[in-house]
Amino acid sequence: MRKIVITGGAGFLGQLARGLLRSNLNLKVDEFGERQIVLVDVMRPQMEIDDPRVHFVMGDAADQQFIREILSDDTQGIFHLAAVVSGAAEKDFDLGMRVNLDGTRALLEACRRLPQAPRFVFTSSLAVFGPPLPEVVTDATTPVPQSSYGSQKLIGELLVAELTRKRFVDGLVVRLPTVSIRPGRPNAAASSFASSILREPLNGQEAVCPVEPSTALWLISPRLAIDCLLHAFNLPSQKLGSGAINLPGITVTVREMVAALEKAGGRDAVKRIRWEPDPEVRAIVETWPTRFDTARAASLGFSRDHESFDRIIADYLHEESELGSKRHA
């Protein structure tokens, strides 16, 4: 059992494959040439991982037949990242239900047929929470989703928990804060602006900010998000207890993000933001909690982010320049 499957692996979180290769999983290239990390996605990866142990397969993780072919008996673990994101799931209810609910269920059912229950890491989201909210969300706060995406993720959480209780999988759910600064391009997430109002201006391009400067967000950096997924993968089941794990994050207002942008990119960068309030985006984003006490994550050994958004921008620029030099090499 050595194969690890990452659904939605073409996105930036698919880069956790690099982390898996670095970690002590002792993945060796099979003598028959079979790869041990399989990225699955409906589109090609933004960034190829050039390693013989990593294999990309194009296909729909919500397609039962396809996913059964991917999950061979030697599958040791799954990261289930594939999802129709918040804005898209709100616009197309049926698509969200098919991918986020049916897809998660089909994947769990396929896992159930494996000879050994695989570790199943499911990425849920802060979007499972909505009003009425306490000032600080804790591990005891009841999720009350106010979006299709949040509802579907919460149902996914319950499916993972139930199939874990039945020992069909060895599951674990982490709830991600909004990830910023995501590399790559804008997407249909309601929170897409939380990356694009920084990424695009730093890159000399315009970006639209659909919310007020006073809007607060609960953020995690891509690097920490990947570290948390790797940490989750290796957590022993008996330490876990029940319920989803709210991952650590930092609370940042859009105003603070823009101030950090100015420090890193100057006044010109800030001028590249067009302020165009979008009621549909606001209706989703403003139901999300902005402050958490993530005591359980801390007790399970999850790392924390930099407290300063300046450092997150600096990390982003550093990684981009490294990738840039690789791209040009």
Add this chain to the structure above:
Amino acid sequence: MRKIVITGGAGFLGQLARGLLRSNLNLKVDEFGERQIVLVDVMRPQMEIDDPRVHFVMGDAADQQFIREILSDDTQGIFHLAAVVSGAAEKDFDLGMRVNLDGTRALLEACRRLPQAPRFVFTSSLAVFGPPLPEVVTDATTPVPQSSYGSQKLIGELLVAELTRKRFVDGLVVRLPTVSIRPGRPNAAASSFASSILREPLNGQEAVCPVEPSTALWLISPRLAIDCLLHAFNLPSQKLGSGAINLPGITVTVREMVAALEKAGGRDAVKRIRWEPDPEVRAIVETWPTRFDTARAASLGFSRDHESFDRIIADYLHEESELGSKRHA
């Protein structure tokens, strides 16, 4: 729009049809002979309701094609009571998923196709709760199901909430305590004993008690359960707020139930209970909460039960004797 559909209507809660007839819904016999209350179930009702406005249709509420035929455009409301009960859902995971999850979803999807969003009353259960539990469950307690039935009911709750948010239905979820004393026969619910250790001995028959005398239960009488369903049906949407409603109940230990049985049926009745602890039943029942603070239900005007189990037995005997005299008439 005058048709009301009751899934699982052959069970004792289907008797709420009588309550609907009595209430001020002004149901008239259609001149073309169409009935206005439709009971749907996979088995025939335990007790027929002899009224031209009540119609029974045998069929599987989880069958998409069948349910679309039942839900004509004049459907005003649905009581969705049909379910694979706790013990059966635990034994047969796939059956529980098909009926409790897929069935609820198919019914909601069928409602979505109606010209007007119907009132959709969904009966969830205290089984959505499990350890770790506070001493008293409140409206703020996060459900953590520890059974397939509880998981499936909680997912059903989320589906009803989400389709209500999208205005596809006008939904409302009530969480029932264990109903006792249920008329009729034992069923595959893990809590079936909570009725049978009273009903069978009072009727001169043996019954098995699979739990310890010290086991506490959160109970509701059949009469109050039906009253609560009728009250829920008529609650204005704007008063509701979000989230499932924990219905009122009383906390009774098995020992107290047996003491009440002795008062009503004498020592001989008590001797008809065989004490045979069943680990499978205990594993489900003992994860359920036994004390609630049902403030929200009270604020929404739901009635409370008798505080004394003696009164619940007396009501049961009274209703049985009334039915008995009708049966013999």
